[in-house]
Amino acid sequence: MNLIACHECDLVNRIPPLPRRAAARCVRCGGVLLRSKPDSVDRTIALTLAGIVLFLVACSFPFLSMENAGIVQETALFTGIYNLYKQKMVPLATLVLITCVLVPLAQMLGLLYVMIPLKRNRPARHTARVFRIYLHLKPWGLMEVYLIGILVALVKLGKMATIVPGLSVIAFGLLVFVLAGAYTALDPHLVWERLGG
Amino acid sequence: MSAKQLGLVGCHDCHLLSRQQRLASGQAAYCPRCGATLHLRKPNSIARTWALLTAAFIFYIPANVLPITVTSSLGSKQSDTIMSGVIYFLLHGSPEIAVVIFTASIFIPICKLVVMAYLLVSVQRNSRWRPRDRTQLYRVVEGIGRWSMVDIYVVTILVALVKLGFFADIEAGPAALYFAAVVVISMLAAQSFDPRLIWDAMEEKHE
Numbered sequence: 001m002n003l004i005a006c007h008e009c010d011l012v013n014r015i016p017p018l019p020r021r022a023a024a025r026c027v028r029c030g031g032v033l034l035r036s037k038p039d040s041v042d043r044t045i046a047l048t049l050a051g052i053v054l055f056l057v058a059c060s061f062p063f064l065s066m067e068n069a070g071i072v073q074e075t076a077l078f079t080g081i082y083n084l085y086k087q088k089m090v091p092l093a094t095l096v097l098i099t100c101v102l103v104p105l106a107q108m109l110g111l112l113y114v115m116i117p118l119k120r121n122r123p124a125r126h127t128a129r130v131f132r133i134y135l136h137l138k139p140w141g142l143m144e145v146y147l148i149g150i151l152v153a154l155v156k157l158g159k160m161a162t163i164v165p166g167l168s169v170i171a172f173g174l175l176v177f178v179l180a181g182a183y184t185a186l187d188p189h190l191v192w193e194r195l196g197g
Numbered sequence: 198m199s200a201k202q203l204g205l206v207g208c209h210d211c212h213l214l215s216r217q218q219r220l221a222s223g224q225a226a227y228c229p230r231c232g233a234t235l236h237l238r239k240p241n242s243i244a245r246t247w248a249l250l251t252a253a254f255i256f257y258i259p260a261n262v263l264p265i266t267v268t269s270s271l272g273s274k275q276s277d278t279i280m281s282g283v284i285y286f287l288l289h290g291s292p293e294i295a296v297v298i299f300t301a302s303i304f305i306p307i308c309k310l311v312v313m314a315y316l317l318v319s320v321q322r323n324s325r326w327r328p329r330d331r332t333q334l335y336r337v338v339e340g341i342g343r344w345s346m347v348d349i350y351v352v353t354i355l356v357a358l359v360k361l362g363f364f365a366d367i368e369a370g371p372a373a374l375y376f377a378a379v380v381v382i383s384m385l386a387a388q389s390f391d392p393r394l395i396w397d398a399m400e401e402k403h404e
Contacts, residue, residue, distance in 0.1 A: 005200035005207030005214055008332055009396040012200050012214070029332045029396065066358050073358070080357030087356070089369050095377050096353050099346070128231045132210045139384060142346050148297070149350025155294050156286075156351070157358060160365070192211040192230060 004033050034189055041119050043185035047178050048111050054175040055105060062166035064150075066157070077101070077168055099142040104179060107141055110134040111182065118194055128195055135188065144176045199393075199400060206235045239391040243317060249386035250313050256378045257306060264370035266352055268359075276370060279303060279348065301347040302376070309345075309383050312338045313390065323398040331395050339387040345380045349373060 002015040006026035015024045018036035026033055037043075058077055065074045081101075084093035114131045117124040124130075150172075154163050200207050205214045211231040218226050226235040239245075264276035277285070279302045286295035312334055319331060352369050359367040 003214055004212055005205065007207060007209065007212060008336075008392045009328070010199040010201055010207065010393040011396070012198055012203060012205070029329055029392075031332070031336075064354070064358060075357045080353035083356045084353060084369055087368050089374065092349065092353075092369060092374055092377055095381070096349065100350070128211075132231055132233060135210060139343065139388065142343055142350075145344055145346045146350045148301075148344070149347050150354060152294055152297060152347065152351045153354035153358070155291055156355065159289075163358070189212070192213065195230065 002034070006031050006033060035187070037185060037187040037190075040185055040187035040190055041115055044111065044182050045115050045119065047182035047185060048108050048115070051104075051108050051175055051178045051182060052112075054171045054178060055108065057171035058168045058175060059101075061168040061171070063168040063172075064154075065164040065166060066161045067164060068161040072164075074166070077172070099140055100146045103137050103141040104143055104175070107134055107137050108179070108182075110137075111186070114191065118191065121194075123195055131188075131191055138183075141179070143172070143179065147173055147176050199396065201237055201393075201397070202400060206237055208233055208235060209239075238393055238397075239389060242389060242391040242394060243321060245389040246313065246317055246386050249382050249389060250310060250317070253306075253379050253383040253386060254310055256375045256382065257310070260372050260376035260379050261303070263372035263375065265348065265372040265376065266355065267368045267370050268365055269368075270365035278372065279376070298348060298351075301345050305341055305345050306379055306383065309338050309342055309387070313383070313386055316390065316395070320394045320398070323401070325398055328395050328399055332392050335387075335390065335392045335395075342380070342384045342387055345383075346377070349377050349380070 003012055004015055004024075005012050006029060008031035009026060009029040011026055011028040013024070013026055013033055015034055018024060018034065020036060020038055022036050023032055024034040025031065061076075062074045063077045063079065065072050067073075078101075081093045081097050084090075084096065110130050111134060113124060114127050114134065117127070150169065154165075157163055200214060204217045206217050206226070207214055208228040208231060210233040211228060213228055213230045215226070215229060215235060217237065220226060227233065228235055261279055263278065265279050265282065266277045268275045268277065279298070283295050283299045283303070286292070286298065316331060316335055319326070324331075352373050355367045356369055359365055
């Protein structure tokens with residue numbers, strides 16, 4: 001038996017061992033307390049490694065190209081950020097850089113730092129701190145929102161010119177799903193239990 | 198029974214239950230498992246959330262009045278606000294995009310401000326009305342806030358593609374900055390609100 005206080009209404013719930021793929025909800029407010037996740041560590045590592053590869057592809061190939069009257073103009077993932085910076089919109093450029101590039105990268109590296117030693121049952125130093133930072137970064141990774149932004153921009157410019165999506169956009173789109181998968185596979189409760197306590 | 202009534206504190210980060218300790222002022226308790234600072238409830242939740250909410254509301258005005266993009270083509274300049282962009286899409290045959298932008302940039306932010314203000318007032322008045330539904334309302338509002346950022350990203354991509362363009366040049370307008378501030382500040386407001394305050398009122402009456 002596990003005692004967990006619901007972080008949404010503070011009711012203390014008793015939780016029996018969960019069957020595979022089950023979730024325990026708070027009896028009072030319905031908030032999810034715990035979810036059992038099969039092969040959590042292996043799946044999280046695999047998906048995060050895939051994420052790193054996709055991230056590198058997204059950074060190094062053409063993002064979107066615009067074709068108009070025979071002239072092709074290519075952009076990279078960072079072109080928009082750089083142009084905002086040149087237009088003296090430094091806070092805006094920084095915000096986009098943080099939410100769409102730095103946070104997802106930090107999350108993937110942090111997750112690997114925590115999970116790979118955990119798999120060998122030898123947690124790395126500062127694991128608790130790194131994992132807490134990872135959890136706090138979660139709301140600030142906004143890649144999936146950026147993906148919708150790409151779609152809107154494509155429709156907006158589609159009438160003026162032909163837009164050709166590059167390899168980078170495809171990698172970026174896949175990355176959104178792979179990261180969502182890694183987060184779904186991750187079982188924070190398991191990590192904390194392995195760290196003792 | 199709630200953890201508070203049992204004299205226990207649940208850790209915000211790893212959810213471990215610890216015994217509540219008596220602290221002198223200036224002292225803090227830390228979670229023995231993950232090292233996070235322990236709070237019975239998020240500190241100054243109501244005051245902080247009100248402050249952030251007010252700031253977001255103030256920024257919401259210039260975000261909608263000032264231009265978010267400035268397009269110059271062949272010597273003529275055109276400024277677009279968020280709403281004029283929505284109207285443009287509506288009139289030029291992309292109603293679905295108009296709906297996306299209207300929802301993300303106008304509807305969600307104002308909904309979020311109104312709902313958060315309502316939740317704060319209900320907590321301050323010790324309301325006992327439908328706590329489960331109010332908690333659900335909070336979950337929804339906290340979850341959808343991030344999607345408001347979509348307009349900022351659209352501007353970023355437009356600026357990347359049309360810069361150095363042959364027929365037009367798009368620059369981000371001042372509203373982009375204010376709008377980004379609205380989204381970030383209201384996300385912080387949602388995070389600083391503690392939904393357990395909704396349920397504390399339910400317990401006081403039972404004692």
